[in-house]
Amino acid sequence: MKKRVELHELFSELDDMEQIDVKGASAEAIKKRTLTKIAQLKEKESELPKTHFRIRRKFWVTGIAAALSVLFAIGICAASERLWGVQLFNKEARSKLKQPQYVVISSTSQPQSEKASERTLTGYSKTILDIDYLEENDVLFFDDVGTVSGTKDESAVKFPEFVFNNGETAILTNEDGSGWQMEKNDTITISLRQNLKDNPHAFPEGNKLALGIIVDGIPNELRCDNEPNMEYTYTAEKNAEVYFYVQDFSSEPIIVSDVMVTCQ
Helix, strand or coil, X not given: CCCCCCHHHHCHHHHCHHHCCCCCCCHHHHHHHHHHHHHHHHHHHCCCCCCHHHHHHHHHHHHHHHHHHHHHHHHHHHHHHHHCCCEECCHHHHHHHCCCCCCCCCCCCCCCCCCECCEEECCCHHHHCCHHHHHHCCCCCCCEEEEEECEEECCEEECCCEEECCCCEEEEECCCCCCEXXXXXXXXXXXXXXXXXXXXXXXXXXXXXXXXXXECCEEXXXXXXXXXXXXXXXXXXXXXXXXXXXXXXCCCCEEEEEEEEEEC
């Protein structure tokens, strides 16, 4: 009698840490792995005597596993659509923050772009980040990225209040999605604060937030702490187009307010 095939054996590859894609779960990758495993089992079974019982069991095991694979993939896609992105802090976002479990459902109101590889990039971020560099260097913390555009006010660019969740990144741009053109030794200053008053999930001392700069597509972290008021002056090391970014390194959502970028 042929050894019984358990359903968990069909998914055994997913438990192997060497098989896991550390850049994030991919619905298509999971589906492909599962169906490949099923195909391998079918090849092995084809070498055995064919009986009505074996065919019936193979049919049910294959059908159930395929169905679970598709459902699991759909579930990941649905969760991704709910959780990825940066959202302007408006009445809708304020209402969601009061719910027991916070969910970001969209990015900012900037033009949307298709996914690049396994990463979720919205707004202008697909053209800002050097995706090849991120993947070649295993930069894992730029998977969920959106952009927030500011409006020029005299010598500064001011940004609307926005909210994002754990692991998400917001790139700050000019109104047209461009960055700041700098020459060597030019300086640029960013200031911002965390809105702790309107955030029921805020820690009294502030939530952990990373501030960084993107130079010619390559991100560089400038500081990372829970200081609710941040200011940083960056001096250009070469001629380049630069963008500031902020990342939510807290376990909770963060509301970012009073963001202003000034060139000297």
